[in-house]
Amino acid sequence: MIPGSTPIASAGAMNMIAALLEQRAGQQIAANRTWRIETALKPILRERGLGSLDELVAQLIAARTGELADQVVDALLNQETSFFRDVAVLDMIADAAQAMQAEAGHRRLRIWSAGCSTGQEPLSLAMLFSEREMPDPEIVATDVSPAALARARSGRFSQFEIQRGLPVRRMMTWFDSVNADWVAKPELVRKLQFRQHNLTLDAAPAGCFDIILCRNVMLYFSVAVRRKVFDTLASAIRPGGLLALGAGETVIGQTDHFTPCEKYRGFYRRVEAPGTLLATA
Structure with a gap:
């Protein structure tokens, strides 16, 4: 109480x-x-x-x-989020994506923002990739909440929300002032695919992803549910792909599917069975 x-x-x-x-x-x-x-x-x-x-x-x-x-x-549902949350992590994701794109050639990278809440995380990624003049990856952003997804698709945020993590330069570049709110420009929202998805019940979105972000979501799950969700994430990630969790989350003792990544500190790679071939999906 x-x-x-x-x-x-x-x-x-x-x-x-x-x-x-x-x-x-x-x-x-x-x-x-x-x-x-x-x-x-x-x-x-x-x-x-x-x-x-x-x-x-x-x-x-x-x-x-x-x-x-x-x-x-x-x-x-806990929908706590903000723009450019843990900005160093997002910068490292962009670094990794640039390296992956160089190896992938003309193949378009795919990124899954799982548990995207009202959309600040995937919008931050889209801004970051555009500012680095990178080819637009396919960004699939999912959440279990229809209300949160409706807000994410609208791209509409209050003054308080827009000031949390978003510098004035980015705010003026990517958002328009509408009455007391700020609305993401259509060309930014169009870079994202928002879908309703329940991590604990649904299969992963179709296809393989190069990078999966599932940050500050596992905190609220039981150990058994975490294992199930890690199974889902492992089924969706491309060999050589990266998984990003929240600062207080880890795969250690939670799953055998992932191991810490040596190159990108704080990220995880899927453990591959001997003889695993690179996916082409």
């Missing part, structure tokens, strides 16, 4: 909502952070005229469609 707040839910209601989030999205809510449930769901309670989370759970049980459950899960 938030200090000073009034209890509005039984432990049973809290547990059911937390279980719904884990079932649908794989994310866990730590016992010391259950206050997030009340905070995140208050707008839904107000919208539906409900006085407690117990009443919300009763509606979830009685609902004939999954619309309310989808709304609850979407509200609980």
